[in-house]
Amino acid sequence: AQKITQTQPGMFVQEKEAVTLDCTYDTSDPSYGLFWYKQPSSGEMIFLIYQGSYDQQNATEGRYSLNFQKARKSANLVISASQLGDSAMYFCAMREGNQGGKLIFGQGTELSVKP
Amino acid sequence: DVKVTQSSRYLVKRTGEKVFLECVQDMDHENMFWYRQDPGLGLRLIYFSYDVKMKEKGDIPEGYSVSREKKERFSLILESASTNQTSMYLCASRLDRTGTEAFFGQGTRLTVV
Numbered sequence: 260a261q262k263i264t265q266t267q268p269g270m271f272v273q274e275k276e277a278v279t280l281d282c283t284y285d286t287s288d289p290s291y292g293l294f295w296y297k298q299p300s301s302g303e304m305i306f307l308i309y310q311g312s313y314d315q316q317n318a319t320e321g322r323y324s325l326n327f328q329k330a331r332k333s334a335n336l337v338i339s340a341s342q343l344g345d346s347a348m349y350f351c352a353m354r355e356g357n358q359g360g361k362l363i364f365g366q367g368t369e370l371s372v373k374p
Numbered sequence: 375d376v377k378v379t380q381s382s383r384y385l386v387k388r389t390g391e392k393v394f395l396e397c398v399q400d401m402d403h404e405n406m407f408w409y410r411q412d413p414g415l416g417l418r419l420i421y422f423s424y425d426v427k428m429k430e431k432g433d434i435p436e437g438y439s440v441s442r443e444k445k446e447r448f449s450l451i452l453e454s455a456s457t458n459q460t461s462m463y464l465c466a467s468r469l470d471r472t473g474t475e476a477f478f479g480q481g482t483r484l485t486v487v
Contacts, residue, residue, distance in 0.1 A: 354471075
């Protein structure tokens with residue numbers, strides 16, 4: 260069963276607008292971590308943001324914020340003020356504490372920013 | 375800066391060949407991972423290692439094996455390459471099981487003909 264689900268294969272956003280990329284997860288482990296990575300066309304994987312399951316506040320890193328809704332098991336990435344350089348694949352990932360730190364990824368969302 | 379280096383960027387192999395993909399990290403990380411990336415499927419975990427000589431199967435281990443004899447090196451082995459193993463392979467490392475960031479290599483695009 261898919262443990263990390265990204266239901267948006269592709270999305271478009273206008274430059275300077277905000278965009279939300281969806282991610283839902285499934286785990287019975289009370290201790291886990293959630294991650295977002297960016298993969299531009301060059302292929303490198305760039306770490307964006309991390310949220311721990313016990314963190315009380317939503318994580319933020321510059322223009323990136325993670326909308327963590329624990330009861331709904333969702334960890335959506337919000338990018339504010341989109342830039343052309345934000346066009347890329349975005350992957351949500353989860354680390355489960357009871358799986359030895361296993362790190363699993365979703366299917367990805369391809370974001371295109373329009374000028 | 376953490377550096378994760380994969381031995382080849384592009385590789386072409388014949389069906390039935392034994393293939394070795396090498397990954398080296400320079401930051402004394404305990405955890406290392408091998409993924410394959412295919413369009414529409416995201417990154418799928420093949421194997422991971424949480425310490426030297428320790429390994430765990432990921433979600434798609436069939437047709438693959440791994441070796442971690444030294445902490446800095448994690449090798450992925452395709453025992454008998456098949457065309458359905460044509461893919462992008464990504465290696466990653468992380469400080470330990472509680473680490474908040476995994477660092478990735480540049481990827482190896484493997485084509486099996």
